[in-house]
Amino acid sequence: MKNPVTNLDLPVHDLGRVDYLPTFQAMKEFGLQPPPDEREQLWLCEHPPVFTLGLAGRPEHVLAPGDIPVVATDRGGQVTYHGPGQVVAYPLIDLKARPYFVKEYVHRLEEAVIRTLADLGVTGHRVAGAPGIYVRLDDPFSHAVLLQKPQHRAPGSPAPQPDFTGLGKIAALGIKVSNHRAYHGVALNVAMDLEPFSRINPCGYAGLPTVDLSTMGVSVTWDDAARQLATHLTRLLAA
Known part of the structure; x- marks a missing residue:
């Protein structure tokens, strides 16, 4: 592990390109027994090609993995793809030390991606009932409000059926x-080979x-996108 790349409240470590499975195992170990002098960290990395299947994942959503391994993991959600050219951010934090709960934590993770995209002139959107961040396929730079309704899930209401009309997914989220200790995180697509996404139903949604x-x-660059995402995450997740 390299030295922290920032001096903010949440120490940031750039792991480089690392295999998914040992990174997943290391996250779990850190959550169970973090070092006494550094109880929280933010890991930035990219993974070699891998499909990961969350706790709600259904094998039939992996359509044709081919030579890409499929790894079962303990995050929420369905199947997604990680590969070179994707910034993966893993905040390993203690939610008990923060004045917000899990739903607000997820909102802040998404907000960090939205602000990172805004830095680059891209407008990111939330879709009610479908965690992650989406962009307009016809005009990703438009600030116009989405036509999809509802745009936000009302507290206590059942999850609405997501409406992805005209949208593409640019960032996946699973925690x-x-x-009270959170791990896993968000993955932002920067400059990837997108073909492997056609081998799955991304996050369980066909097409x-x-x-x-x-x-x-x-x-x-990957480095610049990772730096911007880390800056927004460390600010938004401040204890």
Whole structure:
């Protein structure tokens, strides 16, 4: 593990390109027994090609994995793909030390992605009932409000059926909370080979388009996108 790349409240570590399974195991171990001098961290990394299947994941959503491994994991959600050119951010934090609960935590993770995209001129959107961040396929730079209704899930209401009309997914989200400690996180598509997404039903939704910044004409390096995302995460997740 490299030295922290920022000096903010949440120490940030750039792991580089690392295999998914040992990283997943290391996250769990950190959550169970964090070092006494550094109880929280934010890990930034990218993974070699891998499909991960969350606790709610159904094997039939993995359509044709081919030579890409499928790894069962303990985060929430369905199946997603990780690969080179994607910024993966894993906040390993103690929610008990914060004045917000899990739903607000998820909202802040999404907000960090939205602000990162805004830095690059792209407008990110939430879709009620479908965690993650989405962009307009016809005009990802438009600030117009989505036509989808409802746009937000009312507290206590059942999850609405998501409406992805005209949208593509640019960031996936999945977390696990155990004994108030959260791990897993968000993945932002920067400049990827998007073909593997066609081998799955992304997040369990058949035909859901997946996009990255590169295919929208936004030129940004992995390092710069990771730095911007880390900056927004450390500010929004402050204890």
